[in-house]
Amino acid sequence: MDMLSPTRAASGDALLVINAGSSSLKFSVFRTRDDGGVTAVINGQISGIGTEPKFEAKDTHKTPIGAKAWEPGEKADRTALLSFLLDWIEGHLDGARLLAAGHRVVHGGAGFSHPVLITDAVLDELEALVPLAPLHQPHNLAAIRALAEAHPELPQIACFDTAFHRGQPWQAQTFALPREMTESGIRRYGFHGLSYEYIARRLPQIAPDLADARVVVCHLGSGASMCAIHAGKSVDSTMGFTAVDGLPMGTRTGCIDPGVLIYLMRSRGMDADALEKLLYNKSGLLGVSGVSNDMRVLLESADPHAAEAVELFCFRVAKEAGALASSMGGIDAIVFTAGIGERSAPVRARVGEKLAWLGVSIDAGRNDANDARISADDSRLPVWVIPTDEEQMIALHTRAVLALAGA
Ligand code: ADP
Numbered sequence: 472m473d474m475l476s477p478t479r480a481a482s483g484d485a486l487l488v489i490n491a492g493s494s495s496l497k498f499s500v501f502r503t504r505d506d507g508g509v510t511a512v513i514n515g516q517i518s519g520i521g522t523e524p525k526f527e528a529k530d531t532h533k534t535p536i537g538a539k540a541w542e543p544g545e546k547a548d549r550t551a552l553l554s555f556l557l558d559w560i561e562g563h564l565d566g567a568r569l570l571a572a573g574h575r576v577v578h579g580g581a582g583f584s585h586p587v588l589i590t591d592a593v594l595d596e597l598e599a600l601v602p603l604a605p606l607h608q609p610h611n612l613a614a615i616r617a618l619a620e621a622h623p624e625l626p627q628i629a630c631f632d633t634a635f636h637r638g639q640p641w642q643a644q645t646f647a648l649p650r651e652m653t654e655s656g657i658r659r660y661g662f663h664g665l666s667y668e669y670i671a672r673r674l675p676q677i678a679p680d681l682a683d684a685r686v687v688v689c690h691l692g693s694g695a696s697m698c699a700i701h702a703g704k705s706v707d708s709t710m711g712f713t714a715v716d717g718l719p720m721g722t723r724t725g726c727i728d729p730g731v732l733i734y735l736m737r738s739r740g741m742d743a744d745a746l747e748k749l750l751y752n753k754s755g756l757l758g759v760s761g762v763s764n765d766m767r768v769l770l771e772s773a774d775p776h777a778a779e780a781v782e783l784f785c786f787r788v789a790k791e792a793g794a795l796a797s798s799m800g801g802i803d804a805i806v807f808t809a810g811i812g813e814r815s816a817p818v819r820a821r822v823g824e825k826l827a828w829l830g831v832s833i834d835a836g837r838n839d840a841n842d843a844r845i846s847a848d849d850s851r852l853p854v855w856v857i858p859t860d861e862e863q864m865i866a867l868h869t870r871a872v873l874a875l876a877g878a
Pocket residue numbers: 691692693694721764765766767768770809810811814815816
């Protein structure tokens with residue numbers, strides 16, 4: 472990739488946001504606003520990459536505005552798919568200029584504490600981090616390479632899930648391992664950083680009195696983690712070296728005594744691949760319930776194991792809230808976000824009950840209505856529900872990196 476000369480965004484320009492996975496690529500198109508913000512105008516995805524690719528796009532009213540299915544035999548490698556996507560987007564910009572693409576990149580290692588304009592040298596550094604996130608990083612980078620091949624002139628910006636946590640105190644980032652191992656990169660990185668950064672930005676807009684507060688944010692989706700945020704900065708988080716640490720998730724264990732893994736290797740002959748499948752795909756809500764990885768299904772199920780899975784999840788969320796409060800020397804507010812956090816009143820209610828000792832009191836009516844503030848008026852701690860928007864955060868970063876690079 473050549474060095475690029477990005478253009479500073481003017482009002483009404485367009486920015487592309489890409490979140491690339493193993494077989495799907497989600498995208499959003501944003502328009503820049505005069506006030507420095509961005510507004511989403513198109514969302515969509517290409518699914519079935521590597522098998523039978525399908526493209527679909529919707530406007531902000533969720534009305535379909537584009538669709539295509541690739542025929543077997545039709546050229547459909549990543550470069551061809553991204554070339555199609557760019558052409559399609561450029562045909563739907565009403566004359567606006569597409570200035571750049573911002574990518575969600577799972578791992579920025581210890582080095583990247585901010586989003587960055589991607590050059591060949593940056594790409595090499597990100598490639599070196601693949602062993603730290605083998606399930607996600609290669610797909611993020613494949614999309615960047617394919618887009619560079621299809622549109623070498625388009626600036627690309629990498630936004631990292633780890634970057635927001637890089638300012639954490641060293642204690643929060645360090646395992647009690649021999650120093651040489653820590654120095655080689657075996658340390659706690661934390662993830663979901665783009666979501667937490669969005670919440671840290673949004674919270675003071677909604678509740679100005681909480682701008683300098685100590686807040687525990689619960690990002691509860693099919694991947695779930697929590698973050699201690701003090702005055703807008705990450706202080707500690709539940710995910711560590713990988714995104715399998717911390718809370719139990721849809722199919723992931725969350726933290727587990729590492730002695731269990733040694734035991735499984737010795738007594739059941741499990742190797743790294745078998746352990747990876749166990750920890751990432753067969754455990755969590757699915758493993759405990761034997762019913763589903765989907766919180767909605769579990770909440771509706773009459774199976775007692777489904778109820779146990781929900782209870783274990785809530786227990787661990789409450790427990791981590793206590794631990795994160797300790798990392799901040801106290802707690803002033805709680806925020807719920809992501810699929811379960813934004814929409815599951817029973818989970819929020821149960822976590823609230825478990826945190827009554829901290830002075831949490833959830834108002835049942837507000838909670839059931841998914842109100843923004845769900846705590847009772849007499850709750851010592853305010854409890855908020857704030858929808859996250861990682862795509863918007865990436866678009867804002869992309870705009871900011873362009874402004875810096877073009878300045
Ligand atoms: P991710 O982005 O990590 O794939 P999401 O943030 O979309 O995940 O969250 C997915 C989770 O949210 C699933 O467990 C799903 O069951 C849960 N969820 C979505 N809607 C509801 C709801 N109304 N009640 C309970 N859980 C819900």
